Amino acid sequence: MKMSPQFLPTFGGKKMHLHDFGSEDLCVEDIAHALSMVCRFGGHCHRHYSVAEHSLLVSELVPEEYKLSALLHDASEAYLGDIIAPLKRMPGMEGYREIEREMERLIEVKFVVNFVDDPIIKEADLKALYIEGRSFYGEKALEAWGFPPEIVKWGKCSSRDVLCYAPSPHDIKKQFMNAFLAYGGVK
Template sequence: MNWILTSTGKHFDLFEPDADMIDPRDISHSLAHLCRFNGHTREFYSVAQHSCIVAELVPEEHKLAALLHDAPEAYLGDMTRPLKQWISTYQHFEDCIWWRICEHFDIAPELPACIHKADLIALATERRDLMPTDPAIWDCLVGIEPMVEIIRPWPAAEARLTYYQQLMDQLAIEHRRKAA
């Protein structure tokens, strides 16, 4: 069996992903139920909320890609960064699914630098607000300042609805922009 059953009842083939099988409802549902940091936060904090925060930190023209930057995790799960760097096969699957997501939503596969920076700002803020206190230096966060705002984690249902609404809003904006 090479597929997973999604929340909308689709059989999503992980070995041969199909852009037509990508569904915003599946992405919203799954990311809202995936906890960041492999669940080691002080309280539940979803990948969906993280993606919404990243989208808030980028210019309007990059918000759709920012919302979707972790969307492959809806189909693969969230793997910790250190392990992801060592498992090249995982990166292949993540890239293949990312390309199908980009095809489905008509976005460029190469994420702009502002999304990478926003992702790190969100990470610095998450570390400050949601993780146990630890004096270790995270090399990827050297020189990155967290947001001023404090993150208050959303329950999964709120994360799903908020993420889905923001995704639909951005899709409508993109549709209007491309039609103009």
């Protein structure tokens, strides 16, 4: 007997049908919970480093009016998972990228944010990646990552680092929710 789940059961009890979803299916509590549990870099870092923690970092790197958008820039991964960038960019992943784009647009509409095409968010995301890469893999490893020169220059002047200890998913979820509300998010 072959099983084929028809929906993703969310932490909050919703049924996310990935072939037919709408903004009413999105819930910030589900997003905060799932992102606090999903590890970045496919888990290949010296401690659990969640997408929620990354999102909090990105939100710290933007001006006030961009903070909510930055916090939610990876919210689609609460429902689709975090696929490592080299795999996500490969030919054959167009279907995934299309679903991700649709999910991102719904998130933008539901939470009245803009991150998909915003250069401020993209730059902050790259800065966060630089900080994370330096923290987990060292300065030397970053040379092969292909960062734009302005990000490398910024990174060399920044002393920001990722904590060496892992806050619990519960604590990160709480920080994410507090930031969401502080940045003007509406549930």
